[in-house]
Amino acid sequence: MNPLLDRKRDAIAKMFSEIASRYDLMNHLLSGWLDVRWRKFAAEWLPASAQIVIDVGTGTGDFAFAALDKCKGATVIGIDLSEQMLKLARKKAANMGKDSQCQWLLADGLSLPFRDEIADAVVSAFVIRNFEDLTEGLREICRVLKRGGVAIILEFCQPPQSWWWTPIGLFVRYAVPLLGRFLSDAIAYSYLTASIQTFVPAEEVAEKLTLVGFRKVAWLPLTFSVATLFRAVK
Numbered sequence: 001m002n003p004l005l006d007r008k009r010d011a012i013a014k015m016f017s018e019i020a021s022r023y024d025l026m027n028h029l030l031s032g033w034l035d036v037r038w039r040k041f042a043a044e045w046l047p048a049s050a051q052i053v054i055d056v057g058t059g060t061g062d063f064a065f066a067a068l069d070k071c072k073g074a075t076v077i078g079i080d081l082s083e084q085m086l087k088l089a090r091k092k093a094a095n096m097g098k099d100s101q102c103q104w105l106l107a108d109g110l111s112l113p114f115r116d117e118i119a120d121a122v123v124s125a126f127v128i129r130n131f132e133d134l135t136e137g138l139r140e141i142c143r144v145l146k147r148g149g150v151a152i153i154l155e156f157c158q159p160p161q162s163w164w165w166t167p168i169g170l171f172v173r174y175a176v177p178l179l180g181r182f183l184s185d186a187i188a189y190s191y192l193t194a195s196i197q198t199f200v201p202a203e204e205v206a207e208k209l210t211l212v213g214f215r216k217v218a219w220l221p222l223t224f225s226v227a228t229l230f231r232a233v234k
């Protein structure tokens with residue numbers, strides 16, 4: 001146990017709980033609804049035959065639901081540090097008539113409450129840059145996957161320095177914190193920009209995926225490198 005890491009994890013859980021009620025709306029507005037398309041596109045890379053899918057950092061559950069659309073007979077287990085986010089996910093699942101296919105757990109992605117090799121697939125969108133220890137988080141994803149299981153990860157990786165001077169880069173750098181301040185929470189949306197600026201580039205995530213035991217690691221920049229899609233097989 002490291003009290004500093006515990007404190008960072010608690011701060012992240014608190015921050016996401018505070019923005020939970022406006023989280024979906026802000027995502028859609030700030031990305032021009034691209035977030036929906038990215039998750040849908042990413043879910044297409046899942047094996048349709050997957051029976052157990054774990055969504056790490058499920059938030060309000062949208063990646064879990066996209067996974068269910070692709071893997072029709074699956075059960076999705078969404079885990080998250082934020083109780084408020086999970087509450088919204090649970091409510092959405094009920095409204096969509098999908099609650100029998102979903103389970104929601106308050107848990108840490110760095111210490112998943114599952115035995116080894118339980119899942120056919122693990123998905124995770126816009127979460128891994130929040131991990132205090134990226135390698136450990138990826139190792140956990142690998143641990144819970146069956147051999148041949150697939151991890152699909154979406155993330156905002158650090159773009160090249162020059163990217164920040166493109167129109168999209170300037171929007172992320174200046175407009176996102178400003179809009180966050182007026183429409184939701186100043187600290188959370190400044191954190192969003194800062195966490196992209198300080199996260200590792202996609203090449204480094206791919207290297208770490210290989211390091212923790214994945215093979216066939218591939219990645220694809222989406223929408224002028226705003227987001228990156230990773231696919232890795234255990």
Ligand SMILES: C[S@@+](CC[C@H](N)C(=O)[O-])C[C@H]1O[C@@H](n2cnc3c(N)ncnc32)[C@H](O)[C@@H]1O
Pocket residue numbers: 009012013016017056057058059060061062063079080081082085107108109110124125126127130131
């Ligand atoms: C940016 S949101 C992404 C939510 C969702 N995956 C999506 O596609 O919209 C990040 C989520 O990851 C959760 N999270 C951050 N660190 C986590 C960790 N170590 N373990 C579990 N969940 C975590 C946060 O509480 C938050 O709900």
